Amino acid sequence: MKRIASLLLVSIFAGAITLGAYKLFFEKENFTIISQENPNEIVNASYTPTSAKGAGINEVDFTNAAENTVNAVVHVKNITLSKGPTSIIDFFYGSSGSSVVPHVGTGSGVIISSDGYIVTNNHVITRANQLQVTLNNNRTYNADLIGTDPNSDIALIKIDPDEKLPYLAFGDSDQTKIGEWVLAVGNPFNLTSTVTAGIVSAKARNLGKNQSFIQTDAAVNPGNSGGALVNTNGDLIGINTAITSQTGSYVGYSFAVPSNIAKKVIQDILEYGNVQKGFMGISPAPVNTRDAIEKGINNIDGVYVELVEEESAAQEAGIEIGDIIKKVDEIVVHKYPDLTGYLSTKRPGDTLQFSIERNNELLILPLTLKERQKLIVPEMGLEVKNLTAHDKKVYKTQTGVKIIGVPERYRGYGLSEKVIVKIDEIEIGNIEDAYNAFGAIPKYGKTVITMVGSNGVQDRLIFQ
Structure with a gap:
């Protein structure tokens, strides 16, 4: 028993001596000194630059x-x-x-x-x-x-309200920037006054018809269509229109008609009763095709002009096949929807400044937009164009529209390159007449189309 007590006492003394030696010879004193003379001194813990605009979403006021x-x-x-x-x-x-x-x-x-x-x-x-x-x-x-x-x-x-209503003024969608915070306001799933937030993901997005949409990741669902897309200042920069989804509900992408396009459409409806569209008369080279890759067109920053229509605004301005459109007024053109989106805000008679690259030289060409010269008529789907002075001489007629595109199901009727002068008893003077006449064709019964060939001889085709 005494032996055990002696061993325990020796162990305690050994531990005390070891701890004392460590404290005396090895441990460094570590103090935090608070100076009363300079209480506001700041020490940088990191040298990584920070944004002058704040840390992120918490710095933005959406209210x-x-x-x-x-x-x-x-x-x-x-x-x-x-x-x-x-x-x-x-x-x-x-x-x-x-x-x-x-x-x-x-x-x-x-x-x-x-x-x-x-x-x-x-x-x-x-x-x-x-x-x-x-x-x-x-x-x-x-x-x-x-x-x-x-x-x-x-x-x-x-509507005819009983009192003056709160309203939104159109903002300038051309000034909208990618990465800018936006709000989508609407009534998804019949839930009134729903506000969602996101950023502008892309501009001039094309969904298949050469349209030009603002893309955002603000949540948009069925019922949001027609609602407002606004920036943090409350400016109306778009009308929410579509989503891309396999389920029909929001999956991260939504699209809005830019406010500059919507504003111009509304002004035209109020002033003219229809939309006035200015056309320049070019066709761009298609991208992502074998031919485009072989010619090096696929990697061009701008719009490569593949076709210039006869007597079009582009031809009169001096634009040629092979030109690359780089800029219109102050709008930089990277792809075709950039161009069509800006043209959608203009009318026939408006003059624009085109920056064209030709043979590695930059040219500035003024171009005055003209009325539409061709369209696809309803029902039969024929593509027709207004007659040029040359056409009138060749076909020996002052009125009518020339067929320049025929759908597959009508290829065997000999319609291509003919001039339509009459639908039933309706005389056709231009493409607007043709559009209205074809739109009025009854689903049942027969329709007589009177045409003229390049020899000036009239033909009649009866469609049931």
Whole structure:
């Protein structure tokens, strides 16, 4: 027992001696000194540069923009009437009348004037028998359709409010920058006054029809169509229009019609009753094709001109095949939608300054836009163009439209390069006449198309 006690005592003394030696010879004193003379001294812990604009989303105030926008965004209800299903009794015994079933579609709209003008998407109001608009204060009004432009998917409707309404003014979408914070305001899934935030992901995005959309990652879902896309100042920079999704719901990408395009469409509808479009008359070289890769066109920054139409604005301005369009006015052109998007904000008669690269030289050419010279007519899908002075001489006619494109199903009828001068009893003077005449062709019955060949001889084709 005494032996064990002695060993324990020796162990304690050894540990004490070891600890004391460490404290005396090895451990360094570490103090934090607080000086009363310089209490605000700052020591940098990192030399990585920081943004002068702040740390990120927490530095951005969305509240003012959201508050100013929600009261100017409305809920649009589209009521269409269609015949209901026929019962087996109606099938065998007939029916004295047909039942009509209402179908309701919903979307959003943006008030753009205090007296009740509202911009929305064309697809929100298409085929509507009745339009209803509900404001953010839950008041509901019937709306009248003023005009539409299916190409840009913009429509203008009007309500007659009891008082002046809050509204949004159009901003300048050309000044919008990639990476800029934006808000999408609308009524997804019938949830009124919903605000989502994101950034501008891309500009001049083409979805297949040479349109020019603002792409954003702000959440947009069914019902948001026609709603507002605004920046943090509350400026209206776009009308939310589409999403890209395999499910039909938001997956990270949404698209808006730029406000400059929407503004021009609305002004045209109010002033002219239809959309005035200025055309320059070129065709760009297609990209991502074998031919484009072999010619080196695929890597060009700009628009490579592959075709210049006869008597077009481009030809009169001196633009040639092989020119590369680099800039229009102050808009830098990287790809074709950059060009078409800017042209969509202009009218016939507007003069633009084109920066053209030709043989490694930069040229500045003024170009005055002209009215559209060709289009595709409804029903038959023929592509037609207005007659040039040369055409009138060759075909010996002062009126009519020349067929320059024929769909596959009509290739065997000898329509190509013929001039249409009459549809039934309607004389055709230009492409607008042709568009209206073909649009009025009945689905049942026969249609007589009177044409002229290059020899001046008339032909008649009867289509059932």
